[in-house]
Amino acid sequence: EQIEKGGFDHFMLKEIYEQPNAISDTFRGRMLPEKGIIRMAGVDNNIERISNAKRIIIVACGTSWHAGLVAEYIFEELARIPVEVEYASEFRYRNPIISEKDVVIAISQSGETADTMAAIQLAREKGAFVFGVCNVVGSSISRETHAGAYTHAGPEIGVASTKAFTTQITVLTLMALKLAKHMGTISNSDFQMHLQELERIPDKVQKALNSDEHIRKIADIYKDATNCLYLGRGFNFPVALEGALKLKEISYIHAEGYPAAEMKHGPIALIDEQMPVVVIATRKGYYEKVVSNIQEIKSRKGKIIAIVTDGDTEVRELADHVIEVPETMESMSPLLTTIPLQLLSYHIAVMLGKNVDQPRNLAKSVTVE
């Protein structure tokens, strides 16, 4: 097992550090910028069916559901197809309105999640075209879907999903870009700009990982917190949910993720000097609005840990701690902002002596209802 961990103390940490390579593996061979194309067999072979979809419905659970929420923003922005994101467990029991005009995308790292599998069966019965995004090759979901794309993240052993999340977002970004190109909802130059930026993401993830030691020090300050709030907007709202889930899963600290602007509709009541609030405040993406949310937290004496763009000065003046990530396009920022949140929960859980790779009550793949 020590050998499998490749010198890291835990699989989770190894998998966090594998993300630059995992993301490159996801796009390798698929992006051909010199030809101005993206090649994805599962999409290529069904391009008319998918691009003519009246609606895309994404079904998934847990972290994969969070990747689906990020994809909702990406698909709607780039391909202009309306997207709904559903918990597979709710979708399957709701007698949902689906037809052959819909495309359902099922996202699952393991490809074995029972609720997602049942949602796929239901969608198929109703005539929808079902596309799978899985990591495990040959898994049940990859076999039950009409077509799909693998994430190629390599085995994920830690129960808390890390590289599966960022590679799912990568694959879904490629798919959205490909559809956008086909449908003419993106200009050639914008398409090329996206491909070039995606190629730079592995290096930028590597840079984000360089804050590890700084994040460990922050973890040491907040490890005894009993609650934690995570806030983000737009593309980074799902990242806030994912950050909170990571903390809950492995450290057993109660955490909630919220869209930053929703804070004033309730969660703000929780804020006092005991409450750490993690805010994703990257320069693009409603920056000024998030800054004003930070001011509201500060005036209530909450402790602010802000994820900011390299070189940010405005938030630095307000926050108790800042963690920098490299600048990127807004749609790709979840691939970077997620990294410090993974590391923060990891270090807190280790400091609390928790079983990071196999947290209590959780299984890597949930094959029961």
Ligand code: AGP
């Ligand atoms: C993530 O950290 C969780 N352990 C869990 O939410 C997981 O993402 C969920 O069970 C879905 O699994 P899947 O991607 O294998 O379908």
